[in-house]
Amino acid sequence: MGDEHSVAHAVEVEGVVKSFGHLRALDGVRLRVRRGEVFGLLGPNGSGKTTLIRCLVGLVEPDAGRVTVLGRRLPDLGVLSRVGYMTQAPALYPDLSVSENLRFFAAISGGRHDLDEALEFVELADRRDSVVATLSGGMRTRASLACAIVHRPELLLLDEPTVGVDPQLRAQLWNRFREMTATGTTIVVSSHVMDEAARCDRLGLIRFGRLLAEGTVTDLLARASTDSLEDAFLKLAEGAPQ
């Protein structure tokens, strides 16, 4: 299945369309994410970010178009062992301890895993035996991230990972994401927070299920002739058909 593009790109989305009843959540999205980069999906609530990320893990089946992840065209269960996925709200078993959750998600994901490494990475080693229900919201977010990376995925999909997270933890998380890309992991992260988007290598601006623009922050600012990412988004959105 691998081709030239697949080698260079961790994610390829070609003309993906998805409707829920009358609502067109994704409308011919075309997107390529390079290996080893942090790609940000930036858009307001309801713009199609979560649907697109769910398409990348096979949770949403497109009505039309093609999704290729790590060189494998979806649906493909096998490739999911190389993908990490962190949902918007921490998806953990509240009555299990942190390490029990980690061990479970590592087992179902397959591949190599190191619980201690994942716990150190999210700075939860000292709470490994704590039952998740007793953790603070921030700790649960970190535990959820640990569950998403415990099997050392090549591609990490993060659906608004920093929603409801305090600035200090947000900065910590972004440092962790950077550390991961330094070891070759590709990250696709959705957000509607502009200052967070500026931390990404490249961005895709998404609205009404359409990808309005794609490029580095510098590219997008230049294209919109502005020095604010927020203004750039608004200008590019204005020019796009609704």
Next chain:
Amino acid sequence: MSASRLLAITRRLLQQFRRDRRTLALLFVVPVVILGLFYFLLRGGGPHPAVGVVDLDQGPLGSAVAHQLEASTVVGASQMDESTAVERLKDGRLAGYVVLPADFSTAASSSGVVRPQIYLEGSQPSQSGPVVQATNQALAGAASAILVAAGGRSAHVDPSLTYLYGGASLDTLDYLGGAFVGLVVFFLVFVITCVAFLRERSQGTLERLMASPLRRGEIVLGYTLGFILVALAQAAEVLLFALLVLRIHNAGNVLLIFGIETLLALSAVNLGIFLSMFARSEFQAVQFIPLVVVPQVLLSGIIFPVVSEPGWLQGVSNVLPLTYAANGLRDVMLKGADLTWHSVQLDVAVVFAFAAAAMVAAAATLRRHVA
């Protein structure tokens, strides 16, 4: 107290009910269905218990009593020879038979004793009672014939009762206990599985499972294995409590009872997973209890014998897994049945088939896609 605030709460509740059709159905349809079932079970005009009348009497008294029995409104009696009656009692087609012995008339005239012999199948008290009642009524109806046979003296009526299974030493709990053992396991395992699987969805972990390389069959089998281990411990506890503490009568093999309980638990786990797909909240999952469990309790023969139901209702009973499990458990515990019995083979096969079908249905309805 503010009337407007109070009314705001009331209005909001009514608005929520209006949008929740399932709860409305539970409130207004389920009571009618359940009461309707009670009507058909208690007054539905189902067939009366079948009774054989074996008239061996050389004199006239036997035929007088036999005619009275055949005219009974509480049982469906018909005359037959003794070997047919024995055969039908054993295969469950008769609730009992009454033998009017060869010396029935002569005993009445010589010693003033009228002694019919009543043979009861015995595993269903609600079927045995009418047989005895009908015999007593027949004897009362034949009072003038008895008077003549006894030469004008008042005769002493002394029926003898013989039970094929069970007997006078058993109480209601002995009769219902076997089926209750199965019911308790089925009910609790079903509710716990249904809610647990739903929680998997509501806490978002099902989405994480579906985004992993796990196959749907692996999820269902994994759940089944996990819950079966717990259900087996529960089944063992229920069985030991029933047999050792409550001293419920058991004439059969304990391992066979345990095996039937296990199959029932397997059915309950997979039915729970399957039905959890149709609930969006734990509240809705709990609503399955009156919909799934109550009709099974009423129609599976645990309390009301299936044979006493109207024909169309028997059709419903015959597709319920609990009917077969309750029948199997009762056969084993009351009759000492084992796997060589065709009825037990059928019961075990049907419960197993239901468990397998529920597992396939659960795996098939478990959607990988969240939308």
